[in-house]
Amino acid sequence: MAEMTVDLVAVERKLWSGQASFVSAQTTEGQIGIMAGHEPLLGQLVEGGTVSIVSTDGERIVAAVHGGFFSVTADTVRVLAESAELAGEVDVDAARKVLADASASDVELRAAQGQVRAVEATVTD
Secondary structure (H helix, E strand, C coil), X not given: CCCEEEEEEECCEEEEEEEXXXXXXXXXXXXXXXXXXXXXEEEEECCCEEEEXXXXXXXXXXXXXEEEEEEECCCEEEEEEEEEEEHHHCCHHHHHHHHHCCCCCHHXXXXXXXXXXHHHHHHCC
């Protein structure tokens, strides 16, 4: 199985780094899947999106990301988010309260939507 080095980094910390067989991200151009050997690419992440990584040992890592970009070479993927959190770190009840709050800002709503999507992506596996 072909593998690539993947780094998932937010401004405040590195969330995950290792070898992976697949990366999926929500971009301003749509959902994209990356495997080793992919053409070089630079993409912009959506506000309130998700990134999913399948490690070479089969573990699926899902994170809620808010803005940023990713770069792809034949053997590396670097995800550089403005902010991000792993699905297991999300307070889903708090995120759902933001979604139900009519006074929440667009930025808060998009972040909460990404958080809920990340958690739901781990539950459906």
